[in-house]
Amino acid sequence: MATKKVHIIKTGVANIASMMAAFRRLGGEPELTENPDHVRGDDWVVLPGVGSFGAGMQRIEELGMREALVERAAAGKPLLAVCLGLQLLCAESEESAGVEGLGIVPAKITRFPDTVRIPQFGWNRVAADESCRLLTSGYAYFANSYRLREAPEGWSPATAEHGGPFVAAMERENILACQFHPEISGKWGLGLLERWLQC
Amino acid sequence: MLTVRIIPCLDVKHGRVVKGVKFQGLRDQGAPDELAAAYEGQGADEIVMLDVSATPEGRGTQLETVRKIRERLSIPLTVGGGVRELDDAEQLLNAGADKVSINTAAVRNPDIVDQMAERFGSQCTVIAVDAKGDGQGSWEVVVSGGRKPTGIDAIEWIGEVYRRGAGEILLTSWDRDGTREGYDLTLLEAASDAVPIPIIASGGADNPTHLAEAFDAGADAVLAASIFHEGDYTVAEVKEELAEAGFEVRQSI
Numbered sequence: 279m280a281t282k283k284v285h286i287i288k289t290g291v292a293n294i295a296s297m298m299a300a301f302r303r304l305g306g307e308p309e310l311t312e313n314p315d316h317v318r319g320d321d322w323v324v325l326p327g328v329g330s331f332g333a334g335m336q337r338i339e340e341l342g343m344r345e346a347l348v349e350r351a352a353a354g355k356p357l358l359a360v361c362l363g364l365q366l367l368c369a370e371s372e373e374s375a376g377v378e379g380l381g382i383v384p385a386k387i388t389r390f391p392d393t394v395r396i397p398q399f400g401w402n403r404v405a406a407d408e409s410c411r412l413l414t415s416g417y418a419y420f421a422n423s424y425r426l427r428e429a430p431e432g433w434s435p436a437t438a439e440h441g442g443p444f445v446a447a448m449e450r451e452n453i454l455a456c457q458f459h460p461e462i463s464g465k466w467g468l469g470l471l472e473r474w475l476q477c
Numbered sequence: 478m479l480t481v482r483i484i485p486c487l488d489v490k491h492g493r494v495v496k497g498v499k500f501q502g503l504r505d506q507g508a509p510d511e512l513a514a515a516y517e518g519q520g521a522d523e524i525v526m527l528d529v530s531a532t533p534e535g536r537g538t539q540l541e542t543v544r545k546i547r548e549r550l551s552i553p554l555t556v557g558g559g560v561r562e563l564d565d566a567e568q569l570l571n572a573g574a575d576k577v578s579i580n581t582a583a584v585r586n587p588d589i590v591d592q593m594a595e596r597f598g599s600q601c602t603v604i605a606v607d608a609k610g611d612g613q614g615s616w617e618v619v620v621s622g623g624r625k626p627t628g629i630d631a632i633e634w635i636g637e638v639y640r641r642g643a644g645e646i647l648l649t650s651w652d653r654d655g656t657r658e659g660y661d662l663t664l665l666e667a668a669s670d671a672v673p674i675p676i677i678a679s680g681g682a683d684n685p686t687h688l689a690e691a692f693d694a695g696a697d698a699v700l701a702a703s704i705f706h707e708g709d710y711t712v713a714e715v716k717e718e719l720a721e722a723g724f725e726v727r728q729s730i
Contacts, residue, residue, distance in 0.1 A: 293601070295573040296554070299547045328598040397599065399645060399675050400697065401480045401522055401727045417480065417727040419553055421600035421644070439478055462553045462575055464517070464727075 282475055283321040285311040289337050289363075290329055293462070297326060297360070300461040304472050317346035320355065322475060327362030331387065331424070332374030334362050344380065351382040354451030356477040364447075364455040365424060373424050383433070383455075387424045394441035397423040404446040404458070406436040412449050412473045416466035418458035420446075425457060452477040480727045481719065482522040482698035483688070483712050484677065485705045487512055489558075490530040492538050496655065496702050506706045510545040516705065517552050519712035522727055524550060525578070525647070525677075525700055527605075528558030529622070536565075540572045547573025557605055557647070563592055570597060578647055580605040581620040584627055584634075587641060594642025603677075604643040606631055608664055609651040616664055623651045632667050639672040646676050647700065653681030657703060660687060662694040669695025685710065685718035692724060 284301045286294060288310045301308040306322070317323055325347065327334045338344055350357055351367070359367050368379045371387035379387075390396050398420050406413040413436040425444040429435035438446040438458075447456040454474045460467035487494045487509050494506040506512070513524045526546065528539045536559070543556055556569045557578030566577040577597070583590050583604055593602045607623055608616035608631035616631035635646055648668050650661035660678045669676045675697035682688060682701040691699050704710050716726045 293570060293573075293575040295547060295571055296575055299573060300551060303548075303551070328600060395479075395673055395675070395697075397644065397674075398479065399600065400482055403478065403480070403725075459553075459575075462551060464552050468551050 281305065281307045284308040284324060284475075285316040285319075285321055286324040286326060287317070287341070287343065288312050289325070289327045289334060293328075293459075294326060296459075297324065297461045300468060300471055301475075304468065304475055306475055312341050314341065314343045314346040317343055317350055322356045322477075323350065323358070325357065325359040325363040325366065327360065327366060328421075329362060330373055331362065331365055331371040331379070332377045334366050335374070335377050335379060338366065338380070347380055348382060351380075351453055354453065356452040356474065357454070358471075358474055359453075359455040360461070361422060361457060361459060364426065364445075364457050367455055368426060371424060383426075383430055385426055385428075385430050387426055389424050390444075391441040397421060398440045402438045402440060402446070402458070404436045404438050407434050409434040410436060410449060412454055412470060412477075413447055414466070414470070416463075418446060418456075418460070418463045418467065420458045422457055478725055479697070480522070480725045481692050482677075483520070483715055483726075484523045484525050484698055484700045485512075485516040485521050485712065486679070486700045486702045487524065487526045488529045488702060489526055489539070489542055490528070492542055494706070495529065496706055509542050510549050512706075513546045513554075514549040516712055517550055520716055520727070521552065521712045522698070523553040523555065525555045525557070527578070528556070540568060543569060543572040543574055555603055555647075557603070563589065563596060566593055566597065566601075570601065576601050576603045576645070578603040578605045580607065583638060584618060584620050584629065587637065590638050590641040590643055594644070599642050599644035602643050603645045603647055604638040605647040605649065606635060607649045607651050608661075610661065610664070614663065619651055631664070632671050635668050636671050639674055643674060645674055646672065647679060648676055649700075650680035654679070655703060656681055657683035659683065660691040660694070660696070660699070662690055665691055665694040665696050685715045688715060689719060689722050689724065692719075
């Protein structure tokens with residue numbers, strides 16, 4: 279079997295080395311990309327992201343990747359969105375009012391309630407819906423202040439609790455969006471990435 | 478619900494894991510990547526690696542150690558020791574750290590905390606605070622391995638770095654470090670009351686009861702070195718005891 283190329287969109291400075299190490303361990307061939315043609319192609323694509331919603335979208339626009347990402351999602355080609363990446367798939371966020379998200383998921387990102395610690399830092403228990411094909415239940419590592427409350431129709435969710443339930447991850451066709459960091463969520467996280475690589 | 482976190486700490490000098498008492502009398506404990514992988518296998522929730530040689534010429538060795546650990550580790554890795562500038566932090570992130578811890582550099586130039594949070598995000602920005610008690614309910618920040626007092630009140634300092642964008646506080650009791658007398662619980666209570674971000678307790682652990690006490694005092698995570706390196710307990714054994722005591726821990730899957 280040919281080695282699977284994984285194009286990781288260079289959205290900024292973050293723990294990308296961990297993501298690359300995880301894919302190497304799974305036998306993939308990860309590379310950073312700033313090229314929209316990679317997003318249009320048939321390889322595996324990762325949309326990572328830390329920082330604010332507004333800065334993340336600005337970076338996507340600068341790279342000229344909005345349209346390529348929307349088309350890719352519509353075609354159901356393998357796409358992994360991680361942390362802020364999940365939020366960028368949505369239409370808008372409380373974090374950056376007036377900024378238009380990718381709109382692949384018709385939903386708004388909101389802040390956790392003040393009754394819990396913000397940001398959410400650490401391991402939280404994730405429960406996968408029966409309809410999930412890639413996601414399973416387990417423990418995942420999170421670092422976020424904002425979240426998606428409910429998965430829209432057509433997406434199979436895995437939920438966790440932090441001031442009420444929120445979407446820990448969701449999947450549709452070959453699109454996997456994780457609020458947590460699968461690349462540093464232990465063997466469980468690696469297992470999830472491995473299943474996505476087999477899409 | 479978030480779990481409590483157990484974080485084995487690797488104090489690394491010239492590419493080897495060492496451990497001393499009150500930052501002195503360092504003893505060799507093994508290869509960093511071997512130990513990190515073994516601890517992940519036991520159920521460790523994260524690994525912290527602190528470079529205690531932290532000399533400019535040690536920089537290359539440190540990056541190589543981070544790369545080696547990263548290739549084997551699939552849980553979060555925090556790296557600290559000798560981080561002076563933003564570029565140092567960026568190199569560590571590129572080598573495979575998920576978070577970078579800074580200590581002395583932040584005391585010398587507090588603006589670096591804002592800059593790190595702005596450039597890499599608060600989730601990458603860990604501020605290490607070494608606190609030395611005066612025996613009367615106050616603690617002073619000490620730097621340079623505890624050799625230099627700063628005159629800064631530790632609790633006020635923790636509040637300041639939080640406002641500047643720190644994502645987590647790695648709080649070491651200088652008085653308890655390596656003594657195995659238990660964490661400084663009064664210090665932990667004061668710190669966790671002062672800021673809403675996670676406090677990682679460090680310095681003084683000897684047994685699972687000490688860890689439980691730290692969580693009860695407000696710590697979100699505990700750092701421990703000696704009890705794991707010396708083989709007194711595995712991480713799994715510690716987690717089992719904590720689970721029995723009613724704490725939510727991440728089960729190894």
